[in-house]
């Protein structure tokens with residue numbers, strides 16, 4: 048009965064449009080009341096769920112990303128990518144993807160990536176004769192790269208959802224190779240589509256131009272180096288280096304380049320507050336939900352159930368992948384990370400999967416969900432920026448889905464892609 | 474049928490987890506399965522501070538926790554947490570199993586908790602990557618990671634070193650990159666965290682010998698019949714022996730591994746100046762007469 | 776009724792804006808605290824011990840205040856695909872149930888936050904030296920605002936006025952506390 052109350056209340060509230068955080072919180076509240084436990088435990092979990100020092104990296108990374116977007120850094124990165132790969136077939140599609148590789152390292156957020164790069168690139172691509180649905184499809188799917196490359200705040204959420212004992216540096220490092228594989232697969236998909244549709248090519252303006260634009264884009268690139276270098280070397284904790292990133296972003300945009308006005312600064316601050324409050328409230332409410340899952344021993348039962356189905360880790364991982372993909376098509380990333388990690392991580396670990404490897408699988412999997420209907424934040428943002436409907440984008444997005452799922456399979460079944468690089472650093 | 478839910482932040486197989494499990498088995502045998510214990514290990518129900526509150530509210534029945542989180546709640550718990558208060562493990566056992574230990578455990582009952590027994594957590598000593606530390610002069614100016622606790626920070630400060638509160642997970646790379654010179658912990662943690670790989674010098678100054686405590690929610694306790702209360706208390710006390718044995722084995726195992734790795738273990742130090750340096754710390758934390766009396770009586774235990 | 780709700784909206788809008796700006800200041804303070812912690816450690820070779828617990832407490836405030844304002848402005852993640860196919864009248868009822876549930880949760884935050892405060896006010900928080908009750912104040916403060924803003928939503932809907940809809944993309948440039956047209960529920 049308690050399962051029905053927990054999941055039933057959650058699904059009912061979800062369907063009537065209650066914010067996901069409250070779906071989680073109220074469902075746990077109701078279940079605890081039913082079980083005749085003191086309800087105070089849910090609110091205690093809510094409070095301690097958001098009082099975690101490591102979580103602080105999330106507001107800071109989001110804040111740094113906001114400052115960079117509003118401080119003109121995203122545009123400079125687009126310009127650099129343009130000079131580097133614009134002369135390939137369907138060059139602006141390639142530029143879009145390469146920018147996501149560079150910008151992903153700054154924003155770490157697929158939605159920020161889509162709105163920032165989409166805002167600059169989609170109109171530009173349209174003017175050069177690209178179909179808008181293609182432009183939106185490239186922008187949306189390539190923003191998945193941001194989830195894999197440091198500093199992905201989703202990996203921090205995962206590390207906390209996994210009990211806070213996974214090294215954030217290892218997770219950051221583990222995402223790099225899968226991130227580049229994803230970028231390459233998407234570039235190939237974009238190139239095939241560009242040939243079929245005969246999209247234009249930009250002139251190559253010479254290495255001198257690349258150099259000039261590189262220097263121009265340097266503040267953004269340095270930020271990536273600070274964050275990754277700081278966390279990886281252990282000189283700073285993730286929370287500290289994200290804070291350094293904010294200080295640096297402020298210094299670069301406010302003082303050194305003077306590209307950030309006071310209004311833009313206030314906008315970036317309040318924007319970061321809104322996004323973080325939204326994400327972290329979900330995490331807090333999920334802490335109560337996760338507590339109940341543990342209290343009711345649901346993960347342990349699921350492990351037993353899965354072991355009953357198969358003793359083959361490949362089959363189990365495939366099952367988990369399909370489940371996550373399905374969940375991802377109708378829910379958002381951060382709530383899914385915090386809900387599914389305590390459920391699936393014990394299962395994966397019982398089958399011998401490394402928790403760092405599982406994190407990368409999980410993020411990529413849910414990342415695909417961000418770009419698929421009916422609910423995909425990134426897809427929504429892309430469509431809003433390109434001013435077209437979700438169904439129109441579906442005309443061009445197929446090959447990109449294939450590229451992403453192909454990457455997902457590679458990453459799932461070849462653990463070394465995720466684990467080789469972190470092991471090298473240790 | 475009574476099912477007691479127990480929480481521990483340590484993983485399955487850890488001496489404290491196994492200790493509580495052993496207590497469960499004893500209870501089950503004594504009551505023909507009427508009372509049993511369901512264990513939630515690995516911090517499944519939350520970190521210590523959270524599970525303590527949950528135990529106070531009666532959500533969790535049994536909880537194995539360190540003294541540390543109680544220091545700001547129950548003044549008496551500060552006493553066994555004082556640096557160099559115990560001369561040896563035997564001294565600590567004698568104190569905790571005796572009248573003084575009973576008094577300290579008794580203080581929990583004002584906070585909706587019944588302290589059943591105390592467990593071993595070994596002794597903590599300094600390790601570092603720089604040099605063998607044998608005296609206070611060696612410690613001067615070195616940077617050591619400590620837990621986020623005023624007492625720890627003050628203790629390291631009083632020894633002339635620099636305390637750096639830092640999350641546990643960052644310590645390894647912190648030592649490796651020279652952000653900190655070292656940290657302090659017991660044998661099993663020094664070994665299992667891998668810190669012994671980067672910090673080759675372990676000085677057994679045994680500055681802290683803080684036992685751990687097994688508490689029961691007062692709400693649960695009050696629901697038990699007097700007879701059951703007695704059974705629970707007995708089983709808890711008996712589980713202490715099991716836990717201490719497991720702990721000693723674990724310690725020996727870790728020590729063997731570390732020694733096999735060729736680390737330099739410094740045992741031959743004169744602790745007197747270290748103990749003398751603690752005077753200001755004792756002055757700051759042992760404030761009222763009751764606590765001063767406790768300290769004096771502990772020191773008087775042979 | 777509508778006129779009354781419009782004057783209410785001016786007050787709640789002001790409260791929401793103050794809460795949001797306080798949260799923004801909180802974020803800047805957090806940045807300053809952690810930056811100071813790093814500076815002290817690496818440049819001055821010394822440690823500040825209160826910045827970590829201090830900034831975590833500031834974070835609690837800004838999350839709960841920011842989350843409450845999110846209820847007013849509609850910037851929470853949600854899933855309202857099912858509602859697309861339902862008639863408007865039914866939808867408005869469901870929205871109201873949802874708001875009432877949030878009110879109940881807000882009461883929970885205040886009531887049980889109060890219990891936690893009662894249990895912990897005698898404790899001191901390590902490194903900060905203040906009462907343990909401070910840990911739970913943001914929970915209570917957020918709960919109060921949550922109830923206020925949810926009740927406003929209910930009252931506005933009853934008066935036939937639009938309220939912000941959840942689950943649409945976050946419009947971060949929207950600073951004036953007004954709700955942009957694309958995120959408003961249709962009127963009943």
Ligand code: NA
Nearest residue numbers: 143147186189
């Ligand atoms: Na892109």
Ligand code: NA
Nearest residue numbers: 376416422423
């Ligand atoms: Na989706």
